[in-house]
Amino acid sequence: MKKLVILCVALFATFSLARAQSPASCCAKPGKATEVFAMLATNEEFVRGHEDPTPYQYEGPGEMIEFSTADGKSARGFEIKSNVRSDKYLFVLHEWWGLNDYIKKESFRYANELKGVNVIALDLYDGQVATSAEEAAKLMQGVTTERAEAIIKGAMLHVGNNAQIATLGWCFGGGWSLQTALLAGPKAVGTIMYYGMPEKDVARLKTLNTDVLGIFAQQDKSITPEVVAQFTKDMAAAKKKLTVKFYDAEHAFANPSNPKYNRQFAEDAHALSLAYLRKALKLKG
Incomplete structure (x- = not known):
């Protein structure tokens, strides 16, 4: 009997350790897609998959701006204005x-x-x-849906009622690119998500005012091909157009600060994104 108890305790300990070390599942039923994506920050394999960015200093055009948010605070953004008066906007959502x-x-x-x-x-x-x-994981975990949505809505008020908004983001920002399009309602004209967590609520997807271009990595261990396959099914159920492009690469392959950056795939994806945005924003030339 004593041996049986010891065996049961050992098996339980092994099972608990395996659960603790197993990757966070992207396919688990979420409360909100962005919260599930933030949970990945607690997974060691996901964190190790992001090598520290190489140093770089930007010295080009643009300026930091500040705008009010509905939660009584203010938010920031980096803006590069068009040379001509325009109500066409591209909202860029940063990586983790x-x-x-x-x-x-x-x-x-x-x-x-x-x-x-x-x-x-x-x-x-x-x-x-x-x-x-490690710092990025803490910051990503610290983002609340309420605050992020307040920032996005504040930006929409900042650009005005006549704005036509396309969105683009990578990784953490890829998921938020789609969420921004959902929040933009009729102002949304296009959205691009690079290896970001999809929205899993078909009812919410039905409210999209635009199609989606999804760019994903075949070797991604977090936003896996299985996650993308489910997203494809969900978009079809919502009767929304989704264009998916897979690259035989790892997560964050399009980030030039990533030592695993793949220039060939990144440039191809950029060209695809550029063509999509020109069509979405109805640009000439």
Whole structure:
């Protein structure tokens, strides 16, 4: 009997350890997609999959702006205005590192290529920027849905009622790119999500005012092909158009600060994104 008790205790301990070490499931039924994505920050494998960004300093055009939010606070963003008066906007949603100089550089690239479009990179971390995976994990976990939505809604009020808004984001920002499009309602004209957590509520997806371009990595261990397959089914059930492009790469392959950056795939994905945005925003040329 004593041996049986010892065996049961050992088995229970082994089972508990296995559960603690197993990757967080992206396919678990969520309360909200963004909260499930934030839970990934507690998973060691996910954190180790993000190598610390290489140093970079942006010195191009653009300025930090501040706007009010409905929760009585203020929020920030990095804005590059169009050379001509325009109600066309691209909202850029940063990766889990925060609104760093790489995001500013990408924002400028799109502003330079999308003539007649204002670009605003939203700061969902309220001024905080991570330089290590451990810091990024804490910042991502610290984001509440309520505060992030307040920032996004504040940005929408800032750009005005006539704004046409396209969204684009990577990783953490990929999930929030889709959420921003959902919050934008009739103002949304296009959305691009790079390896971000999809929305799993079909009822919410039915409220989308735009189609979606999803760019994913075949070797991604967090936003897996299985997660994307379910998203494809959910979008079909919601009767919304989804275009999916897979690359045989790892998570964050399009981030130039990532040592695992794949230039060929990143440039191809950028060209695809650029063509999509020009069509969504009805740009000439």
